[in-house]
Amino acid sequence: MLAIESSCDETAAAIVERETSGALRVRSNIVASQHELHRRYAGVVPEIASRAHLEKILPVVHEALAVAEVSLADLDAVSVGIRPGLIGSLLVGVSAAKAIAWSLSKPFYGIDHVEAHLWSGLLEQDLPAFPALGLVVSGGHTSLFLLESSATPKLLGWTIDDALGEAFDKAAFMLGLPHPGGPHLEQLASHGNAQAHAFPLADGGALQFSFSGLKTAMLYAVRGVPAGRGKTSHFTRSHEDLSESAKADLAASFQSAAIRAVLRRLRQAYELHPCPTLLVGGGVVANNALRHDLMAFALERNIALRMPPQSYCVDNAAMIGGAAWMRIARGDAPDLLTIPAQPMSKLASA
Numbered sequence: 001m002l003a004i005e006s007s008c009d010e011t012a013a014a015i016v017e018r019e020t021s022g023a024l025r026v027r028s029n030i031v032a033s034q035h036e037l038h039r040r041y042a043g044v045v046p047e048i049a050s051r052a053h054l055e056k057i058l059p060v061v062h063e064a065l066a067v068a069e070v071s072l073a074d075l076d077a078v079s080v081g082i083r084p085g086l087i088g089s090l091l092v093g094v095s096a097a098k099a100i101a102w103s104l105s106k107p108f109y110g111i112d113h114v115e116a117h118l119w120s121g122l123l124e125q126d127l128p129a130f131p132a133l134g135l136v137v138s139g140g141h142t143s144l145f146l147l148e149s150s151a152t153p154k155l156l157g158w159t160i161d162d163a164l165g166e167a168f169d170k171a172a173f174m175l176g177l178p179h180p181g182g183p184h185l186e187q188l189a190s191h192g193n194a195q196a197h198a199f200p201l202a203d204g205g206a207l208q209f210s211f212s213g214l215k216t217a218m219l220y221a222v223r224g225v226p227a228g229r230g231k232t233s234h235f236t237r238s239h240e241d242l243s244e245s246a247k248a249d250l251a252a253s254f255q256s257a258a259i260r261a262v263l264r265r266l267r268q269a270y271e272l273h274p275c276p277t278l279l280v281g282g283g284v285v286a287n288n289a290l291r292h293d294l295m296a297f298a299l300e301r302n303i304a305l306r307m308p309p310q311s312y313c314v315d316n317a318a319m320i321g322g323a324a325w326m327r328i329a330r331g332d333a334p335d336l337l338t339i340p341a342q343p344m345s346k347l348a349s350a
């Protein structure tokens with residue numbers, strides 16, 4: 001199967017193949033990142049992203065075929081991330097995937113990107129025991145799921161404001177780190193003292209997440225509490241006034257508070273639904289401190305943790321192929337080529 005992903009600022013294509021054992025083998029996984037193009041704007045600029053996808057999509061598909069040593073004629077199916085994402089970016093990958101599927105008369109699967117992150121820990125692994133809890137933490141989503149089977153996941157909790165990755169990126173921006181800031185903040189945090197600042201534990205109520213309070217606490221810790229009121233309100237300092245070790249302490253304290261908030265929700269979800277399996281995915285699962293805490297959480301409770309290697313955490317196309325195989329395995333029909341790209345996920349919030 002050829003799988004394509006173009007929902008945000010990565011143009012990606014992969015070839016995946018089901019082995020006789022049932023495990024899904026990734027034969028190639030090519031990702032062309034646009035981070036450099038967006039860095040000077042400290043965020044993804046949708047028009048620039050769409051144009052870069054247009055330039056990259058065919059070279060990336062050709063490279064995925066070449067690395068896997070297959071030709072278009074060898075393909076049995078085509079899948080693509082169809083929602084959620086930047087609509088102009090999605091359209092590039094979706095149009096390419098539809099054109100390839102149509103020209104080869106092969107089945108076509110339009111895949112939800114959040115669901116793909118959720119299943120990404122199953123790439124090159126056996127199917128887990130259900131029911132399972134699921135956690136997706138990325139730049140766009142922070143969601144907890146209950147999976148009774150491999151059919152549509154039930155959403156238990158989501159973020160009422162920022163996604164976890166978005167909060168990492170904004171905190172990193174406050175510290176003067178380049179976009180996307182999550183990995184840079186992790187690096188800086190590795191030299192810092194996580195106990196230096198007592199940041200609030202983010203809380204959105206019930207099984208919901210919220211990171212806006214933590215973000216404001218971080219902003220005030222970096223720039224000071226604003227002086228003046230209304231139009232005369234201003235910050236008294238910037239990250240440039242802080243020493244490297246002060247910045248490292250802030251990064252470490254932020255990271256620790258953000259991760260504790262996620263683990264607290266996970267604990268609560270497990271108390272309500274003590275499942276034998278935990279699936280995790282999304283860009284922030286590349287964070288080593290979070291990985292460590294997820295492993296400890298699973299080990300203490302004897303839970304089978306399905307956590308993808310870091311290369312399948314940040315956006316990639318192998319996970320799109322993985323989610324498409326899950327659909328095939330449960331007997332879902334392929335999609336019609338008329339299915340549209342959509343900016344929102346059906347899984348993201350209730």
Ligand code: KG4
Nearest residue numbers: 138139140165182183283284286287314315
């Ligand atoms: O899954 P992903 O590639 O894209 C979305 O679907 O949003 O996630 C990207 C997010 C960004 O916010 C990025 O900063 C964050 O994942 N991220 C990290 C790390 N690596 C990526 N956050 C914290 N620590 C990391 N090591």
Ligand code: ZN
Nearest residue numbers: 117138283315
């Ligand atoms: Zn993603």
